[in-house]
Amino acid sequence: xxxxxxxxxxxxxxxxxxxxxxxxxxxxxxxxxxxxxxxxxxxxxxxxxxxxxxxxxxxxxxxxxxxxxxxxxxxxxxxxxxxxxxxxxxxxxxxxxxxxxxxxxxxxxxxxxxxxxxxxxxxxxxxxxxxxxxxxxxxxxxxxxxxxxxxxxxxxxxxxxxxxxxxxxxxxxxxxxxxxxxxxxxxxxxxxxxxxxxxxxxxxxxxxxxxxxxxxxxxxxxxxxxxxxxxxxxxxxxxxxxxxxxxxxxxxxxxxxxxxxxxxxxxxxxxxxxxxxxxxxxxxxxxxxxxxxxxxxxxxxxxxxxxxxxxxxxxxxxxxxxxxxxxxxxxxxxxxxxxxxxxxxxxxxxxxxxxxxxxxxxxxxxxx
Amino acid sequence: xxxxxxxxxxxxxxxxxxxxxxxxxxxxxxxxxxxxxxxxxxxxxxxxxxxxxxxxxxxxxxxxxxxxxxxxxxxxxxxxxxxxxxxxxxxxxxxxxxxxxxxxxxxxxxxxxxxxxxxxxxxxxxxxxxxxxxxxxxxxxxxxxxxxxxxxxxxxxxxxxxxxxxxxxxxxxxxxxxxxxxxxxxxxxxxxxxxxxxxxxxxxxxxxxxxxxxxxxxxxxxxxxxxxxxxxxxxxxxxxxxxxxxxxxxxxxxxxxxxxxxxxxxxxxxxxxxxxxxxxxxxxxxxxxxxxxxxxxxxxxxxxxxxxxxxxxxxxxxxxxxxxxxxxxxxxxxxxxxxxxxxxxxxxxxxxxxxxxxxxxxxxxxxxxxxxxxxxxxxxxxxxxxx
Numbered sequence: 001x002x003x004x005x006x007x008x009x010x011x012x013x014x015x016x017x018x019x020x021x022x023x024x025x026x027x028x029x030x031x032x033x034x035x036x037x038x039x040x041x042x043x044x045x046x047x048x049x050x051x052x053x054x055x056x057x058x059x060x061x062x063x064x065x066x067x068x069x070x071x072x073x074x075x076x077x078x079x080x081x082x083x084x085x086x087x088x089x090x091x092x093x094x095x096x097x098x099x100x101x102x103x104x105x106x107x108x109x110x111x112x113x114x115x116x117x118x119x120x121x122x123x124x125x126x127x128x129x130x131x132x133x134x135x136x137x138x139x140x141x142x143x144x145x146x147x148x149x150x151x152x153x154x155x156x157x158x159x160x161x162x163x164x165x166x167x168x169x170x171x172x173x174x175x176x177x178x179x180x181x182x183x184x185x186x187x188x189x190x191x192x193x194x195x196x197x198x199x200x201x202x203x204x205x206x207x208x209x210x211x212x213x214x215x216x217x218x219x220x221x222x223x224x225x226x227x228x229x230x231x232x233x234x235x236x237x238x239x240x241x242x243x244x245x246x247x248x249x250x251x252x253x254x255x256x257x258x259x260x261x262x263x264x265x266x267x268x269x270x271x272x273x274x275x276x277x278x279x280x281x282x283x284x285x286x287x288x289x290x291x292x293x294x295x296x297x298x299x300x301x302x303x304x305x306x307x308x309x310x311x312x313x314x315x316x317x318x319x320x321x322x323x324x325x326x327x328x329x330x331x332x333x334x335x336x337x338x339x340x341x342x343x344x345x346x347x348x349x350x351x352x353x354x355x356x357x358x359x360x361x362x363x364x365x366x367x368x
Numbered sequence: 369x370x371x372x373x374x375x376x377x378x379x380x381x382x383x384x385x386x387x388x389x390x391x392x393x394x395x396x397x398x399x400x401x402x403x404x405x406x407x408x409x410x411x412x413x414x415x416x417x418x419x420x421x422x423x424x425x426x427x428x429x430x431x432x433x434x435x436x437x438x439x440x441x442x443x444x445x446x447x448x449x450x451x452x453x454x455x456x457x458x459x460x461x462x463x464x465x466x467x468x469x470x471x472x473x474x475x476x477x478x479x480x481x482x483x484x485x486x487x488x489x490x491x492x493x494x495x496x497x498x499x500x501x502x503x504x505x506x507x508x509x510x511x512x513x514x515x516x517x518x519x520x521x522x523x524x525x526x527x528x529x530x531x532x533x534x535x536x537x538x539x540x541x542x543x544x545x546x547x548x549x550x551x552x553x554x555x556x557x558x559x560x561x562x563x564x565x566x567x568x569x570x571x572x573x574x575x576x577x578x579x580x581x582x583x584x585x586x587x588x589x590x591x592x593x594x595x596x597x598x599x600x601x602x603x604x605x606x607x608x609x610x611x612x613x614x615x616x617x618x619x620x621x622x623x624x625x626x627x628x629x630x631x632x633x634x635x636x637x638x639x640x641x642x643x644x645x646x647x648x649x650x651x652x653x654x655x656x657x658x659x660x661x662x663x664x665x666x667x668x669x670x671x672x673x674x675x676x677x678x679x680x681x682x683x684x685x686x687x688x689x690x691x692x693x694x695x696x697x698x699x700x701x702x703x704x705x706x707x708x709x710x711x712x713x714x715x716x717x718x719x720x721x722x723x724x725x726x727x728x729x730x731x732x733x734x735x736x737x738x739x740x741x742x743x744x745x746x747x748x749x750x751x752x753x754x755x
Contacts, residue, residue, distance in 0.1 A: 028472065032479030080459050128731070131680040138734035139619070141406055141459060145612050146727040153720035161718075247676060290463065327478045327485055332471030336464045344450040344461030 046319025055200025067289025083144025122262015409611025
């Protein structure tokens, strides 16, 4: 046995990374004077303790599936789309404009139109950084971060100017028309006489997220375009010799990435209990997508699992900060640790495990 | 705009340029040695927090500065371990450090001071205060009435904190280290051809780690400057993307110290404009002329190139022209005047746009319309001995 089995690479390494991240987080809890075990219990209860909390966890997980897929598609082309945050905001703007100014007769039509507009706006917002990366070699990480800042400027301008409803102090659009409200999963559960998910906003767009997962899986591993994206990601020079246009594939991969990030806006504008676009609607989801994609090994199945975990973390962290004096930014710390261990320090975690497997494998061969 | 306003604008530009300059030189050392560092932002933020916190508790700003440098160097070493020792992805490591600092500063600030993620505001003697040079007038009324030369001396030359002068001095110092010492020669070589440095019997790992540590020290000073000299205390996310702007300035300066000074002063000017003139009013006809000339410039550039240029830049021109016409017609309809009268109407430029100017300029700089920038050849790649 010359290398470790695939399951260890796919499952064991991320789990060990996660445990390391959790250990350091525990030190942080101790440093601010909290009992980490109590904090963990509070967070777990806050994430899955009641039907409502579980619904919120799934709601956030839906967000993170979209942004995680967005980051993953770009990663497959060796591109780092850190601008998910801005693309989500612009996606929200697109969805809000379409839903507010067109009287949709039924929510299904509104959902299709809103998702299309959100994806289009998200993709357009990444178009300039993508073009600059593809044609001018401008660093995509820096340009997308600049576009994040400008996106929040655009959003605040739109919400306090053109889209501002009269006589309202809140920086937000009007509440979307009744006919366009998406059914929540609780509405569907009530059809079967259950009260699952309570008053949580988890809604039909969770299914869209799962469909997007299948779509990305087919795109990346079962289409010519996906092959080209992966080839470009592995080696740009090899891809070029194979006749793949680096410029076009870079553009397309980033546009798909931006579109996926933009589609998250369907969940957090049209899907919430009072559907409207608010200031700072993304709430860090674009950045959490990076951790989700890295932990999920850029594979849709892994992304769903990682998104559920981060959904629980986000919701549990919110409940924790409500119950104790720990601010919600603790989630950002844990997210950073996960990115560090699963992304940059991957080799540190992986090589000892690999050595163990090789030694164990040799012993077994020798013993037979 | 009189002479004194220009002096004040220059003064504010210098103030705003110093943290950018220190971070930019930090990135310069790191990238010249072949280590990309997206984490400048996080290191500055961590240093800003810790130096404010320690200055407040110890009462001595110098101890605070040391603490800030300390935490920044620790984060640098973590980045070094990830990207040099374990040959990890340098971008991902930098991003992780940014998030780590952004989250942890707020969590710990809340845990220590319980003021909503801020440090208490620093008393005057726990800060870096302005140094008044001999003969300089310090009161605003005296400055207004002084002669232009005296205004220049009192407002622009004198009155900054010691870190400003140190920051400016760091430029010739960096230049001297990089181009006139053996260490500098090796540092530049390890970013271009690490295999050559290795063959000469010099440790690539040790050189890169020392570069990363220098980067940490400079970022630490930059962060401490923000929280103890510009402002009196730490506030959440107070670095406001300066780490990324410094990276853009570094590319603009083509990885050279003196050009870095120029680039950072230019970016500082944009921040100064935002601070001093948050309320800019323009006639509609000027807005139209500006946007439409940008649009037509982009289109003429694009049509001589490939299809993708035409699509993207053409689309952008279309959007710019659309914004111009919307601004025009919206002015006409809200003021209730004819279309032609609206051309001479003055409107307020959205403050969000003025705040976005430094960021917009970063994108324009990175677009490379200001010249071609060639990064160090081995930048971003971990060095493997037997390649």
